[in-house]
Amino acid sequence: MVTVKPPITEDKPVSVIMEDTEEDLETLRHSTAHIMAQAVTHLYPNVKLGIGPCIENGFYYDFDLDQTLSHEDLKKIESEMKHIIGSNEPFVRAEIPKDEALKKMEVLGQPYKVELIKDIDDEKVSFYTQGDFMDLCRGPHIQRTGKVKAFKLLSVAGAYWRGKETNPMLQRIYGTAFTQKDALENYLKLLEEAKKRDHRKLGKDLDLFSFQEECGAGLVLWHPKAGRIRTIIEDFWRKEHYKRGYEVVYTPHIAKLDLWKTSGHWNFYRESMFSPLDIEGQEYLLKPMNCPFAILMYKSQLRSYRDLPFRWAELGTVYRYERTGVLHGLLRVRGFTQDDAHIFCTPDQFESEVISVIDLAQFMLTSFGFKEYEIELSVRGKGEKEKYIGGDATWELAEGALQQALERKHLSYTLGEGEAKFYGPAIDIKVKDALGRGWQGPTIQVDFNLPERFDANFIGSDGKEHRVVMIHRTVLGAMERFLGCLIEHYTGSFPLWLAPLQIRVIPVTDNHAEYALGVKQRLENDGLRVDCNTINAKIGYKVREGIIEKIPYILIVGDKEVKEGTVSVRSRKKGDEGSYSLEHFLERIKQEIAAKE
Numbered sequence: 231m232v233t234v235k236p237p238i239t240e241d242k243p244v245s246v247i248m249e250d251t252e253e254d255l256e257t258l259r260h261s262t263a264h265i266m267a268q269a270v271t272h273l274y275p276n277v278k279l280g281i282g283p284c285i286e287n288g289f290y291y292d293f294d295l296d297q298t299l300s301h302e303d304l305k306k307i308e309s310e311m312k313h314i315i316g317s318n319e320p321f322v323r324a325e326i327p328k329d330e331a332l333k334k335m336e337v338l339g340q341p342y343k344v345e346l347i348k349d350i351d352d353e354k355v356s357f358y359t360q361g362d363f364m365d366l367c368r369g370p371h372i373q374r375t376g377k378v379k380a381f382k383l384l385s386v387a388g389a390y391w392r393g394k395e396t397n398p399m400l401q402r403i404y405g406t407a408f409t410q411k412d413a414l415e416n417y418l419k420l421l422e423e424a425k426k427r428d429h430r431k432l433g434k435d436l437d438l439f440s441f442q443e444e445c446g447a448g449l450v451l452w453h454p455k456a457g458r459i460r461t462i463i464e465d466f467w468r469k470e471h472y473k474r475g476y477e478v479v480y481t482p483h484i485a486k487l488d489l490w491k492t493s494g495h496w497n498f499y500r501e502s503m504f505s506p507l508d509i510e511g512q513e514y515l516l517k518p519m520n521c522p523f524a525i526l527m528y529k530s531q532l533r534s535y536r537d538l539p540f541r542w543a544e545l546g547t548v549y550r551y552e553r554t555g556v557l558h559g560l561l562r563v564r565g566f567t568q569d570d571a572h573i574f575c576t577p578d579q580f581e582s583e584v585i586s587v588i589d590l591a592q593f594m595l596t597s598f599g600f601k602e603y604e605i606e607l608s609v610r611g612k613g614e615k616e617k618y619i620g621g622d623a624t625w626e627l628a629e630g631a632l633q634q635a636l637e638r639k640h641l642s643y644t645l646g647e648g649e650a651k652f653y654g655p656a657i658d659i660k661v662k663d664a665l666g667r668g669w670q671g672p673t674i675q676v677d678f679n680l681p682e683r684f685d686a687n688f689i690g691s692d693g694k695e696h697r698v699v700m701i702h703r704t705v706l707g708a709m710e711r712f713l714g715c716l717i718e719h720y721t722g723s724f725p726l727w728l729a730p731l732q733i734r735v736i737p738v739t740d741n742h743a744e745y746a747l748g749v750k751q752r753l754e755n756d757g758l759r760v761d762c763n764t765i766n767a768k769i770g771y772k773v774r775e776g777i778i779e780k781i782p783y784i785l786i787v788g789d790k791e792v793k794e795g796t797v798s799v800r801s802r803k804k805g806d807e808g809s810y811s812l813e814h815f816l817e818r819i820k821q822e823i824a825a826k827e
């Protein structure tokens with residue numbers, strides 16, 4: 231990846247986020263994986279070794295062992311690693327002929343390494359040795375084991391060899407390493423915090439959603455509170471789209487197999503699609519994407535350049551086959567609703583359409599409390615033009631326009647050479663949450679493929695047919711993943727405008743119930759989401775319950791409030807705030823809602 235700094239032409243801050251130590255950190259972490267493998271072979275001499283790559287924030291190594299590793303075993307491995315690090319052994323690289331390497335690994339009883347070597351296309355393979363341990367590896371590595379200053383083994387989990395369910399299940403130990411002790415400590419604190427924010431846990435605690443065995447893996451049940459949040463998001467989303475010249479469309483969940491053949495999905499995307507359904511002898515497929523329907527709508531009439539652009543938005547529910555092993559809460563599911571849109575325009579309109587999408591994306595992200603993001607522009611790889619559909623001129627035009635749009639907006643971005651899909655370049659935005667973790671955000675994808683396959687055109691001012699430009703874009707991504715992201719970003723304490731329940735009124739005794747219900751009614755009349763807890767329980771208990779449910783405002787009413795016509799306010803942010811007249815309270819929270827704080 232190449233970092234591109236846009237010209238600074240205004241006094242807006244331009245931040246390019248690239249850690250220059252990223253490569254060093256990867257080398258350090260991967261070297262720590264080797265050290266871990268060495269420690270494991272010391273403790274369990276019969277271990278068969280899998281692979282040990284570096285991953286985001288750490289590393290892992292896969293082991294085939296007779297016994298199941300426990301947390302205690304990880305501690306033993308850690309202390310053996312400390313010995314190895316203390317001995318400060320050098321990492322030594324050696325290249326040996328492939329057949330020699332094969333023999334060596336066969337003698338050592340390492341079947342997985344044998345398999346890996348067989349797959350290598352070179353005459354020679356490289357090994358790295360530190361002390362008494364040798365491992366097949368391309369490198370690079372740190373110079374000596376003593377360079378590892380801070381590491382930690384985090385967890386152990388089962389993983390199929392090479393991710394295939396028909397292969398043996400190995401034990402994968404995850405760990406991380408840093409160049410500084412306090413960096414490790416900060417990271418461990420972050421992990422603790424992330425655990426507290428885990429949307430799967432909070433989703434259950436706050437009764438937001440569930441997955442159920444009887445229903446099937448990866449299929450989300452949105453409970454009423456999450457349903458509220460989704461309704462608020464969707465209403466806001468629709469309003470903002472209409473404001474920006476979009477129209478909202480709806481399309482079916484299934485379509486004839488032939489449509490997916492024309493679109494190319496059946497050939498290129500089949501592994502992610504569910505098997506066909508038989509309907510009166512015709513094969514139909516559940517949709518993995520909404521795009522072909524948009525194209526069919528486009529083609530339902532002859533289109534003139536005067537009609538363009540069309541901006542058709544759709545909250546489209548799609549179904550994709552994901553292996554059970556990769557499903558993860560709301561983040562990896564089998565059915566989800568995309569906040570999709572398809573824009574059809576002329577080549578001349580393309581750049582300004584992209585700018586409008588970026589504007590909308592920025593507006594939406596800010597509205598939901600995401601202030602920081604990273605942008606990647608995915609373009610063709612150099613010298614591999616045959617991998618892509620569409621001619622040079624078209625690609626250059628589209629890549630140039632995307633780049634131009636980013637520069638006009640003074641946005642910094644990284645250039646992902648060779649990262650483009652075969653059918654067109656794209657802009658991908660990764661948002662950062664409250665813990666600084668990246669989440670997949672808006673994407674803007676140009677498509678040369680579908681207009682070609684469906685022969686989608688418009689009549690130009692010259693009276694001739696021209697190929698239409700098609701843009702796919704999502705702003706929030708999938709509603710499911712976006713909810714997961716919001717839950718973790720806010721630790722379930724949704725801002726007032728999104729909170730499923732905004733206010734709870736609690737009467738001190740039964741005598742104050744009538745007044746409490748009156749307060750509830752008054753607030754509801756103003757469109758607020760309110761309930762009233764009149765059950766017979768101690769006031770302290772009822773307040774605590776409200777706090778656990780993370781309700782933004784709790785209003786307590788007793789003798790004093792009834793007499794004075796006020797409410798006693800307890801906010802999630804500040805705790806007790808004393809008494810307010812109802813009008814004053816209403817004014818305040820209306821401001822808070824409008825500000826989307």
Ligand SMILES: [Zn+2]
Pocket residue numbers: 260261264358366367368369370371
């Ligand atoms: Zn290595």
Ligand SMILES: [Zn+2]
Pocket residue numbers: 519520521570572702703
């Ligand atoms: Zn699409």
